[in-house]
Amino acid sequence: MTGIASQGYEIAAAIRDGKVSATEMLRLFLARIEAANGQLGAFTDVTAERAQARAAAIDAARAKGIMPGPLAGVPFAVKNLFDIAGLPTPAGSKINRSAKPAEADSILIRRLEAAGAILLGGLNMGEYAYDFTGENAHYGPSRNPHDPTRMTGGSSGGSGAAVAGGMAAISLGSDTNGSIRVPSSLCGLFGLKPTFGRLSRHGSFPFVFSLDHLGPLARSSRDLALSYDAMQGPDPLDPACAQRPKEAAIPHLEAGIDGLRIAVLDGYFAEGAEPEAQAAVAAFAKALGAERRVQIEDAAAGRAAAYVITNIEGANLHRQRLRDRPMDFDPDTRDRFLAGLLLPGEWYAQAQRFRRYYCGKLQEIFRDVDILLAPATPRSAPKLGQKMMQIGGVDLPVRAHMGMYTQPISFAGLPVVAAPYAEAGPLPIGVQIIAAPWREDLALRVARYLEKAGIAAAPLPKGIA
């Protein structure tokens, strides 16, 4: 029976086949939000009336013989840095909550709705996306549905909590240094960070223009691919959006792994991960027959340069707010932003030039490898409020280090699927499946192969059906 535990593609098929109405499916999800959101802190805004009108329109169209799109009636929600017409776009902040409401939906919401999906509302996030924990001083933390005393990871924390908590089939997040992949790992979800420039960012509140990506989180590789395909396409309104035609992933999803050269990242990516993260990578590698190990020269330097670009560009974006209203920032972001206003411009120029050099080194690796595997996070979810964690026997700040394996990958703009390990135990953990630029199709194919083999899976927590 189709319900909140169903995948998005199953919901769409049931609605297309007339087995259930979009209105009835929506009712189930709104009831789940009502029951669970108080505990999980996923949604900051629920657009119930708008969703009900959309569902009724889909049902009416279907009754007239108009077949809805590939995401017919699939309930989705967005990190609250995406513009939703008629609502302010808080981006996790108190300051932006008082800004004027958005006049239009972000382009990715419009594209998902054009494919039949139904928007449920805006989701909690770390303030201004400068976060790997999912905690927020203004709105409270998003909580991990697998253990609500633990972090979702961030900054797309509500995007993780909503889908892992059965409150939406698909969510959208943003990923500047790991903010889709970290919550995907800690909440046990599939997450796609596409190639830098693949999906338009128009109508979303920025963090770091040089590094911001948008993408979906879901409970299957098929839902990732369906939503990704629906959102692709050029957009002159985002200057970083590549003016490439859509390159659909769905037609290739079941192609398997024959002919793919798959390697495990060694060196930096093999150091410091806790046993659960290492076990997940080892299981993926074994299932894929990946015996080769390769190193990214200067991965630590890449992460460092990403840190500096993030700190300086992010601070610059907020320069006036930091001068006018510093005490209205979340204390966990404010002092980092203020420091970013003071760093030397020469560091920024060097970091950007280093990025180009670093991407060249990665291009060489992809001459004879198609897919790289690496941990998504160094460990499973820490406790809420936890400031320090032990990684490889060393005490490190949680907020800065949950992205230690994601940051050197997004710095090069590579597409990544974070896929959850099926045998992770009570707390989920994920693995990054990394491809060459513009080859999201390959990362999704590998994720799908692992899903079919029972190595990757994103079950809902016990008690949700």
Added chain:
Amino acid sequence: MTQKPFDAEAYLTAAADLAGLSIPAACRPGVIDNLQRAHAIAQAFLHKPLPDETDPGAVFAPKDMP
């Protein structure tokens, strides 16, 4: 040659003066910590020699006038 240790507090005072930025007293310790961290992190890439022809990648593209 041994490099002089980075004095984040003195740097904060001088750089905030240059930027015309008033740092609230309550934020100073946190900003100093973050300057120390940024300084330590940046060492990982700042001293990598780069070829002169390594450009930063960003290209400003003027739009057609309407």
